[in-house]
Amino acid sequence: MTDAYVALESGRVVEARARAPGRSRGELVFTTAYTGYEESLTDPSYEEQVLTFSYPLIGNYGVREERFESDRVHPRAVVARELTEDIAEWLESEGVPAVDHLDTRDLVTGIREGGAMKCGIAAGPDATPETAKEELADCKGMSEHTDIGSQVSTDKRLTHNADGDGPTVALIDCGAKGSITESLVDRNATVEILPYDATVADVESVDPDVLFISNGPGDPKNFEAAAALVDEYVGELPLAGICLGQQVIAEALGGETEKMEFGHRGVNQPVQDLRSEKVVMTTQNHGYTVSEPGQLEVTQINVNDDTPEGLESDELDIITRQYHPEANPGPNDTLDFFDDVLALTENAPVATKQ
Incomplete structure (x- = not known):
């Protein structure tokens, strides 16, 4: 099922599946960690970024608050090959868009070859490639010197x-x-x-x-x-x-x-x-x-x-x-x-x- 899109600064639009609906934008980065997803997602250093997990399955040991590094999720959106129901529900409750069922190996390779890039994400029943591109366009206009x-x-x-x-x-x-x-x-x-x-x-x-x-x-x-x-x-x-x-x-x-x-x-x-x-x-x-x-x-x-x-x-x-x-x-x-x-x-x- 395709009901999510990731528009990349390189010009590509990648199809995906929505796991937590919404629209967002930010700098697309990746982590190679295969455990510790709760800690990563609550790490304030990911503020204003879209976090891609290179490990294929994220959420396989649930979500426990005692592992959190702060009081909320900081990435603006989350991308993975596959997200479990537990983590998808958590991200939706936090209002953070999340998508899966896309080739994260390809995304990571693109970042390694071309550098971290801006992206726009649209997920949910009303998502289209155009709405993802609109988010990307807004992202390109963001100041690099915000009071973050x-x-x-x-x-x-x-x-x-x-x-x-x-x-x-x-x-x-x-x-x-x-x-x-x-x-x-x-x-x-x-x-x-x-x-x-x-x-x-x-x-x-x-x-x-x-x-x-x-x-x-x-x-x-x-x-x-x-x-x-x-x-x-x-x-x-x-x-x-x-x-x-x-x-x-x-x-x-x-x-x-x-x-x-x-x-x-x-x-x-x-x-x-x-x-x-x-x-x-x-x-x-x-x-x-x-x-x-x-x-x-x-x-x-x-x-x-x-x-x-x-x-x-x-x-x-x-x-x-x-x-x-x-x-x-x-x-x-x-x-x-x-x-x-x-x-x-x-x-x-x-x-x-x-």
């Missing part, structure tokens, strides 16, 4: 583990996954989550031992407030970052970033530590990368394309990772990153709990 942080960040200060006896971490929420907070709380840290546009006064109010810039969607240049905090506190507080956070910190310290052809999205990305030469498998979800590290040293690289995966400065007490050491989904090879972050505070003043 406002769509994924908390709008108020949130405190986790207020009675923790470890360091206090000011986590700047640019679209943070919940498991980042959990990883810090598991180590007895008090985590003060602040909005993506937090000010110096906001940070001062929590008197942190570490300033931590989270992951998030889109271009790091859109997160000017977070970069301003890095500039303010570099050399005064230990700094840490994951994914977008690495990019923001690098740019604030004289580095440069660039958009990748199709990004890294999956749970099997090999990363080598340049000091130990050890290779670990990592979870990743990003479309931008650091092209010049500025004042930071590249300490880890992606084995596949040599892009920077870890940046550090012993002098400035900075440590960042491009991948997701908290995983969820994915391997737990790099959870010790959070130990390394909190270890930066051993010689710092003890925070005064608010």
